[in-house]
Amino acid sequence: MNLSQLTDQNLLENTRGLVKQERELIVEICRHLREIERRRLFSTLKYTSLLEYAVAELKYSETQAVRRISAMRLLRDVPGVQDKMATGEINLSHAVLAQTLFTKEKKARREYSAELKLKLIEKLAGKSAREAQKVVGEINPDMKIKPLTFDMIEDEVLREKLLRAKGKFAHQNPGMSLTELLHKLCDLVLQDSAPVRPRADSKAEVLRQVRRRAGERCEHCGSVHALEVDHILPKARGGKDEPANLRLLCRACNQRAAIEKIGAKKMFGYLKAPVRHYS
Ligand SMILES: [Zn+2]
Structure with missing residues (x-):
């Protein structure tokens, strides 16, 4: 399929559908790994462990294999997690984090029932990696984010x-x-080392005003990365260099705005790195 022919809406919809399939696949893969382990099938293939099998036979990196096996063990111990993973409420990282916590807690001779585990996992639902790490760090200090040294x-x-x-x-x-x-x-x-000049007519001062008004963030997405001042009405169409016609955008939002203004075809000619055609 030539993706460049898709409408924006179809592209976004297709991607959402694919990711849904990916999530369901991860759960299915975990279930299969579980059954392979139960049958000790990796032994038949002369591997010493499920991990070795997953790396050598399935071509996962060690990290990928460890994460999937960790999630598999969580699904085995807490069946209620399966639906949450399939819907994306709990992602693979949440599952790995929870399983790591339960392993550490078990070593410290603190046992959890499946119900209690599920309750705890629910606390991780929808959380960012950092927030989730905080939740488990409060339960077991070993899981705390280490301060920088x-x-x-x-x-x-x-x-x-x-x-x-x-x-x-x-x-x-x-x-x-x-x-x-x-x-x-x-x-x-x-620190804003440039002194604020009283004259507001110089271009540099106008740009500074726009940046300050935007709070040094992209006015579209809030990013602080690679900020650029954009003309809302392009200069070529008579747009002026005045604050009312200017806004602060990050590079990606500025490029997207340009794609919307002048069309993707023309813009892809200007853009190099971020946009490539895969078919
Ligand atoms: Zn932005």
Whole structure:
């Protein structure tokens, strides 16, 4: 199918349908893995474990295999999760997180009934990875997000730079944590160092006004990434460089606005990286 011929609406609908199938497939795959394990079928194929089978035979990466097996064990222990996974209320990451928590809790000799597990899993429904991590971290401190430390920085040159920067603040705060240092560095970069000029007619001042009015966020999606000032009525059609005709957009929203204004065909000619044709 040549996807570039689809209407925007059909493209979005098809994608939604595919993802629904993907979710149902993951549940089915977990159920199949469960049955393969129950029959010890991986042994017949001379694999020492289900994990080894999943990596070597099914070509999953180790991480992908571990996640699916983890979800499989959760589905085995808490059958009520199956429907929640099929609808997307609980995604694979939620399932892995919950199963990891239950394993840790079991090691600490805290046993949960299936009902209690399901109640806990319901607390993760619809949550972002960070929020979900917080929920499980409150139950088991081992699951807490670890605070940033300097020795977590793998890049030695960067670690050295950060330590030197920390040294610069040592007179104010000798035991500065990495989080505190990053706050400080970001504040330095983000502070509005340009003095506000009284003259509002210069172009730079108009642009600054637009950015300030938008709160330094894309006015369409709220992103703070790669912000650009867009002419609502294009300059080519007589749009002016005045605040009422200007808005702050992130690059992606600006490109989408251009696609809507001048048409996809013409715009794809200008765009390089983000839009490619797959058929
Ligand atoms: Zn945006």
